[in-house]
Amino acid sequence: MRNSLSLDGKVVVQIGGSGLLGRAMARDLAAVGANLVIASRNPANVADAVAAGRQAGHIISAESVDITDEKSVAALIQAVQSKHGRVDGMVFNAVSRPMGGAASPLEGWRESMRVNADGLYLCLQLFADAMAAQPAGGSIVNLSSMMGMVGPNPANYEGTTMGTVPDYFFHKAGMIQLTRYYASLYGLKKVRVNAVSPGGIFNPEKPQADAFLARYNKMTMLGRMADAPEISGAVVFLLSDASTYVTATNIPVDGGYTAK
Numbered sequence: 001m002r003n004s005l006s007l008d009g010k011v012v013v014q015i016g017g018s019g020l021l022g023r024a025m026a027r028d029l030a031a032v033g034a035n036l037v038i039a040s041r042n043p044a045n046v047a048d049a050v051a052a053g054r055q056a057g058h059i060i061s062a063e064s065v066d067i068t069d070e071k072s073v074a075a076l077i078q079a080v081q082s083k084h085g086r087v088d089g090m091v092f093n094a095v096s097r098p099m100g101g102a103a104s105p106l107e108g109w110r111e112s113m114r115v116n117a118d119g120l121y122l123c124l125q126l127f128a129d130a131m132a133a134q135p136a137g138g139s140i141v142n143l144s145s146m147m148g149m150v151g152p153n154p155a156n157y158e159g160t161t162m163g164t165v166p167d168y169f170f171h172k173a174g175m176i177q178l179t180r181y182y183a184s185l186y187g188l189k190k191v192r193v194n195a196v197s198p199g200g201i202f203n204p205e206k207p208q209a210d211a212f213l214a215r216y217n218k219m220t221m222l223g224r225m226a227d228a229p230e231i232s233g234a235v236v237f238l239l240s241d242a243s244t245y246v247t248a249t250n251i252p253v254d255g256g257y258t259a260k
């Protein structure tokens, strides 16, 4: 079991690595043995993560990608295959948040569609095809959210400047369903496709408002928000050989929020 949970020698591409979750996940995937390629719009944004990983003896590199451009995603896959021989895992962690609030102009919604829907579609389609052409197949993990599973609770945000945006709920729910779609289409080709749905993540660099934390924490069974590294375990499991019979699932990592 210890061996099957390791990512030793697996070539994993993580799309989006500069955010709160992406930085923790990249560190953890590389630490459990992945040959990790962080794909970022601007690789300079993840240069520190690559340097720190290498310093710690991990195998980690960066490639550039624009997930809204089919040629760019295809070029990423080709670069990874020619440098590393294959691609065993892909973690879709990118997200764009262009809408300022509930009643934002249509432009924000359209920009969200362009990155979050088009980008997800291109990455799923092209990575699934690339993995299907390999004898060993592969594993895809989509970072969704508990906000793709339940509606917003406006009471959580009362008395703060925080709030929710409609596109996020739309894309995160759609991502869970698209996960099932691709899992069903590619299962016989040994490509597994799963989702992980984190709950709210505490941001130590820019802590959420006290009034929000007081209410949100009570909505979870564990009485607190997640710390970013607490999301990595489910992602490692789904990329690893410990989950070879797991596909089309969505694992909430939300402290029990969506089960209440």
Ligand SMILES: NC(=O)c1ccc[n+]([C@@H]2O[C@H](COP(=O)([O-])OP(=O)(O)OC[C@H]3O[C@@H](n4cnc5c(N)ncnc54)[C@H](O)[C@@H]3O)[C@@H](O)[C@H]2O)c1
Binding pocket: 015, 016, 017, 018, 019, 020, 021, 022, 039, 040, 041, 065, 066, 067, 068, 092, 093, 094, 095, 096, 115, 119, 143, 144, 145, 146, 197, 198, 199, 200, 201, 202
């Ligand atoms: N932060 C949370 O509380 C939380 C909770 C639940 C789920 N999630 C999910 O986890 C994932 C990561 O969240 P985060 O908070 O670290 O996000 P973030 O906004 O901090 O980072 C998002 C990443 O996406 C990348 N990105 C954006 N547009 C891109 C593009 N066109 N091409 C390539 N990369 C692009 C950014 O560079 C960045 O690395 C997202 O899918 C998010 O929905 C986050």
